[in-house]
Amino acid sequence: MNTVSERPLPAPDAATAPYWAAVREGRLAMPRCTDCGSYHFYPHTLCPKCGSTQLVWTDCSGRGEVYSFTIVHRAPSPAFAALVPYVVATIRLDEGTHLMTNVIGCPPDAVRIGMKVRVKFQKFNDEATLPLFEPAEG
Numbered sequence: 001m002n003t004v005s006e007r008p009l010p011a012p013d014a015a016t017a018p019y020w021a022a023v024r025e026g027r028l029a030m031p032r033c034t035d036c037g038s039y040h041f042y043p044h045t046l047c048p049k050c051g052s053t054q055l056v057w058t059d060c061s062g063r064g065e066v067y068s069f070t071i072v073h074r075a076p077s078p079a080f081a082a083l084v085p086y087v088v089a090t091i092r093l094d095e096g097t098h099l100m101t102n103v104i105g106c107p108p109d110a111v112r113i114g115m116k117v118r119v120k121f122q123k124f125n126d127e128a129t130l131p132l133f134e135p136a137e138g
């Protein structure tokens, strides 16, 4: 169990367990509808675009762009004190889905909306790995 001074880590539930299992293996996977072809995230039992139940967990490219972001200067808890300033961003993946994460690997003030990024998996322990994003070349 985490103490207040440790970064909160994911607690997978039935809907998100496949996502976190893939992340632990170094893959970014999301449900894809085999009827209309769209990906979606957060996982649902029905395709949010066409209502189909024909969903398959499918690996994503791990590439996308910064859709929105903020720079956190004041840690929300002692667990984040050593990280400030850091970037919390919404990434729009090439597959069209969005997810909230951190942008790492560059100074926070270098992050821009539309900046190309790619996933970088950061392992915290045997149970928890997080998909963070870093600037992508080119």
Ligand SMILES: [Zn+2]
Pocket: 033, 034, 035, 036, 037, 038, 047, 048, 049, 050, 051, 052
């Ligand atoms: Zn669909």
